[in-house]
Amino acid sequence: MSNWFDPNKSFFKLPVVYLTIIITIIVAVVVSFFIYKYSNLYFKINYVGFNNVLEYFRVPISILAMLIPIVAVFAANHRSEQTREQIKISSEQNNFVNYYKHLEEFLKYFKEHTTKDVKFKSHNRLHSVLFPLAKKGKYHIEGSIIIRITSAIDDVYHLLQMLNNEEIRINKENSVAKIKNILLILNDLNELFDVDVATTNVHKGSIGSSIAIEKRVGGLNYIHSDFCRLINELNAIMKFDSGFIGFFNMNKLTKIQKCGISVNYTPVNENYM
Incomplete structure (x- = not known):
């Protein structure tokens, strides 16, 4: 899943996002074409005409409307991956700082608590x-x-x-x-x-x-x-x-x-x- 929602890419540059949008639009256009091609339709510039458009093209409009929840889910997943990546980076940075602090304290402890009877080539x-x-x-x-x-x-x-x-x-x-x-x-x-x-x-x-x-x-x-x-x-x-x-x-x-x-x-x- 993290490969689909790369946290280092912007949302609309994710292949899963723009491919989903493109495919959905193509499907809606194709359905609309067949409705227009094989139906005896004519358009009136009044409220009846606009209502008829919504009625006749209900299916393609519904297909396009499906993009809203789908994109919303994708956006939530992408934000989740970005948050996870930020936590990972923060954890790595903390580990880096804590490691050298631990090493520093170890070297200090070594000097204070050893007899020096044994010589180590590298304390690190x-x-x-x-x-x-x-x-x-x-x-x-x-x-x-x-x-x-x-x-x-x-x-x-x-x-x-x-x-x-x-x-x-x-x-x-x-x-x-x-x-x-x-x-x-x-x-x-x-x-x-x-x-x-x-x-x-x-x-x-x-x-x-x-x-x-x-x-x-x-x-x-x-x-x-x-x-x-x-x-x-x-x-x-x-x-x-x-x-x-x-x-x-x-x-x-x-x-x-x-x-x-x-x-x-x-x-x-x-x-x-």
């Missing part, structure tokens, strides 16, 4: 990741982001439990696999939130080599240390959304911070990685 990108629908007027944190982070906490917690299991520690190959999984989880979050990995203790290159992991200053505990700092920072940042009360499994993060990685790690063949 961080905002767009956490609030992907902000430009459409929806200022709540994306649910999939919360699920992704809580899942990461669960996964790292279980991997660390397995790493600190004596039977797992004996099997160096299994140990290396678990450490690699933790690194993959950490790097996945670093990439998602555009973390400046140059400021972290473990960077992406660490995944490629077991020897590279061991050579990091401070040993393997830096892996989970970077992870905990990132999650704590995100937890603080995401509370900018008043509807976000924190990750439900933060108790596991506390345990991750306390337990660390106690595996007695020694260099193994890099093929394990």
Whole structure:
């Protein structure tokens, strides 16, 4: 229907309007022609003659009269479409203004409520990741982001439990696999939130080599240390959304911070990685 009543066109330039008017007039003219052609009519210039015209041409006049309600309905629909378009434009303008206001407040909140332990390359990108629908007027944190982070906490917690299991520690190959999984989880979050990995203790290159992991200053505990700092920072940042009360499994993060990685790690063949 909106295609028929384009709000950006004037009413009488709408195809549906001028075609309806033209077709109706043509039909009325054709009917009038047949009435005149096949009827024995003559016109008198007096009240009787004018009355007869109205009587004889009642059908074509009625056809023309139908244009009045039809055009009125079309005009109402056109005004409705114009009103809808104005509301849409106004809403888009409000969303535009509110988006940048939301971004401004987010950046202000970020500076006031973060520890700066984690460096993000772009605060604007961080905002767009956490609030992907902000430009459409929806200022709540994306649910999939919360699920992704809580899942990461669960996964790292279980991997660390397995790493600190004596039977797992004996099997160096299994140990290396678990450490690699933790690194993959950490790097996945670093990439998602555009973390400046140059400021972290473990960077992406660490995944490629077991020897590279061991050579990091401070040993393997830096892996989970970077992870905990990132999650704590995100937890603080995401509370900018008043509807976000924190990750439900933060108790596991506390345990991750306390337990660390106690595996007695020694260099193994890099093929394990």
